[in-house]
Amino acid sequence: MKHVVIVGGGFAGLKAAKVFGNAKSDVKVTVIDKTNHHLFQPLLYQVATAGLSQSDISVPIRSILSSFKNISVLKGNAQGVDFTNNHLITDFGNVAFDYLILSCGVRHSYYDHPEWETMAPGLKTLEQASEIRRRILSAFEEAEKEADKSKQKKLLTFIIVGGGPTGVELAGAIGEMTRYTLGRDFRNIDPKLTRIILLEAGPRILSMFSASQSSRATRDLESLGVQVWTSSPVTSMDNGSITVGNERIETATVLWAAGVTATELNRKLGVPLNDQGRIIVEPDLSIKGHPNVFVAGDQACFFDKSNVPLPPLSPVAIKQGESIAKNILAEINGESRKPFHYKHLGTMATIGRSRAIADFGLFRVNGLFAWLLWLFVHIYFIAGFNNRFFVFLKWCIAYVTNKKGARIILKDSWRFYDDIDD
């Protein structure tokens, strides 16, 4: 029986696993992931801004796949591939495979400044979302206690670096939280005076959209109290301030939504990578010279017909996972592989709780209608019935009451003896 190993339980890996699970062929599948959960990353910014709980957007991988008896799920880290012997090297030993699917996603890049990470957390994992939430909410708590007005102003200044969809969504959600949700909860500060600055190195935010939609998004952000600074690359950062060219802003909270890079694994493989560290794949998504090893999702760099890399979006990942699984099944049955084709349906970004922009190629929509579309699409695709239902309910209630449901600050440590006298 052929053994397929899938690394990563994101959109691509999960879709591939389900194709194998539903196929009647005799294939044994092992899914390996660093975490125990599939994460619905498009809504991660909602966890970071206290709109949703961690478990609203994540489901244990093994519970999603539990009905497929030919699939095992193991929690562990992939550390390399032994192409000669067809072994995946992991932290719990070597795993032999006939076919390997890599779908590990990407991580944040701080370019030449890895030391910025502790000052400016990124947003790729649930742990990071929790850390961002802790920092945002703690800044308000500290400001409420602060008598010194200039220190208070620093605590009430939030900088978001990167004007892509994640940065825009984060900035919009913080704007909304300060302008609406927190309004009446404080006595010594006025959350409505919070300064929120979105820094973008390029000439405009949301560069994958048209100039007019990008400018619409900028105006929408402004209406939520977010100031957009374009052509503003960060030059330096320390605990308490950020420098953009000759300008220096005092801030207690910097969030990072700029630039991604591939995982360490990619660099160890000795295979062709693009400048972001993604693995450049063949038309059938396999790695050149290693026809039984495939790459899918954000980890892969696939050039479309116009020689442009496909964007790092969940629909791309899902289609790639499906294509790879079908090709492997075809090959096992003695048929030939089909090259991967992708038809791009559209791109969306949301700004706060009633505005969005969407580009479907042939037509574009903005405002409330685009937001309702965004809401529908995202609730529809959330994995697992429980979550979909709860997220919808939570959003309805949040919309009506203007309260954030998950505004809980958790400490880093769980031990009592750590905080005696602190």
Added chain:
Amino acid sequence: MKHVVIVGGGFAGLKAAKVFGNAKSDVKVTVIDKTNHHLFQPLLYQVATAGLSQSDISVPIRSILSSFKNISVLKGNAQGVDFTNNHLITDFGNVAFDYLILSCGVRHSYYDHPEWETMAPGLKTLEQASEIRRRILSAFEEAEKEADKSKQKKLLTFIIVGGGPTGVELAGAIGEMTRYTLGRDFRNIDPKLTRIILLEAGPRILSMFSASQSSRATRDLESLGVQVWTSSPVTSMDNGSITVGNERIETATVLWAAGVTATELNRKLGVPLNDQGRIIVEPDLSIKGHPNVFVAGDQACFFDKSNVPLPPLSPVAIKQGESIAKNILAEINGESRKPFHYKHLGTMATIGRSRAIADFGLFRVNGLFAWLLWLFVHIYFIAGFNNRFFVFLKWCIAYVTNKKGARIILKDSWRFYDDIDD
């Protein structure tokens, strides 16, 4: 205007604050808490066993009190009391008060073994509940990967120390999880073979109940796969095993639900404490010699008419908070204080998702009816409409589908660069 400072936003502190908020008197109130949230502790074991999310049982204190304009909420640690100048000493400076209400609760006690804490986390905070959840779920993940049968057995052995309500609830919930929820999710292990041992130093569990109800609870636990070892005090512990007298059990997960002690604060005050470190209070809940300083909830030791200390239960804390606030208001209006009286209504403990025991003095109930009562009481008293509604829905769905909604393992650290190559 008189200034009342309340330390602790638990059941007692919150009730006192609400009484002041609703009174038409001219009183300024400051609530100080180490965390930003009120925690519904009776359901904490559900967070630890992945039945509920953290935000289901916690609400920001400032959002509960936001409508009371005379109340401010500050996040900070109380470190001492300057009785001479009527100052509360905190980590953000001194706070002057006319009246002080201490309601800080208690922490776990490891008796003479504080080093046991890292090996056996207790269950008093959301952070601890998350840590316990991480340990329980990770043990199953590790066991699934383990080829060595004796190591696997060690990973699938859970020891709960302490046969009070928390220990019984934890053990029952783990029993249920292993016997029902996790059943089909693993390939290399059978979660139904998990060994769960509840250790109690005394002659029986749930000693506040009658011998017959205690024995009923023991049988209920057994039906969920939990073995109850009475007269079994822990003599030593290391990473990987626990020793009870001459017997030694190999285990990867020990949970602590035995014994509490007062916070460090109490020892600094120089006031009369009982042997658990609780502050012995006067009939009006004030501290002897300091009539403007009151203690409520688990932090207080109040002797009832039969000279027995009141139990550390939320109804006691709520009534005490109310009594103190009313006495302070009376005194401000020139009236005299009334001594505190408490009428005990009953005690409940739940074992899994369809059994409980309840003792209402005049009558006792067991089984499903007691469990439904328990469910009703707990949902009814959860603070905040949102949460009550969601918790009820989550439980309904969990009951029908037998799935745990929050089975997410989060890492201790949020940084990417920590786990390169680990």
